Amino acid sequence: MKNEDDADHRLAALGIELPTVSVPRGNYVPVAHTGAYLFVSGQGPRWNGELRYAGRVGTDLSVADGQEAAKLCALNIVSHLANACAGDLSRIARVVRVAGVVQSGPDFAEHATVLNGASDLFVEIFGERGKHARIATGASSLPSRMAVEVEAIFEIS
Numbered sequence: 001m002k003n004e005d006d007a008d009h010r011l012a013a014l015g016i017e018l019p020t021v022s023v024p025r026g027n028y029v030p031v032a033h034t035g036a037y038l039f040v041s042g043q044g045p046r047w048n049g050e051l052r053y054a055g056r057v058g059t060d061l062s063v064a065d066g067q068e069a070a071k072l073c074a075l076n077i078v079s080h081l082a083n084a085c086a087g088d089l090s091r092i093a094r095v096v097r098v099a100g101v102v103q104s105g106p107d108f109a110e111h112a113t114v115l116n117g118a119s120d121l122f123v124e125i126f127g128e129r130g131k132h133a134r135i136a137t138g139a140s141s142l143p144s145r146m147a148v149e150v151e152a153i154f155e156i157s
Helices: 007-014 063-084 111-130
Strands: 031-034 037-043 092-103 133-139 148-156
Touching: 007 111, 031 063, 037 063, 063 092, 063 111, 063 148, 092 111, 111 133, 111 148
Parallel strands: 092 133
Antiparallel strands: 031 037, 037 148, 092 148
């Protein structure tokens, strides 16, 4: 029986559906497992492979759009986690670190606000174990013109 602190239970309770796992678009693996850690490669705001948020946040997209893009990046990360843990997200002991890049102009200053879209989702899904260290930066361009890219490190049991 699942308890309320179980990530799979939280996903169901929140009505969150995960996108399908994406195929890497280069010479890398989506998840690297070493010791007690899973390193998830940068994920873009794609739903089942389709890019949903393209352009610069603060110019082409609003900060709220950027937050939704970051949340979608985090959902893709959780999909990769579920795949790496054979569908058992209770193996995630902690979200250790999240790093995000926001495609933005030189005067944009809301990177941290945008990345809260990902951070908030990790806390919703993993509870206290979802609180993490983080860096939020900006770039003038990202692959495929994606608005946000997020990567993360997880401790597993």
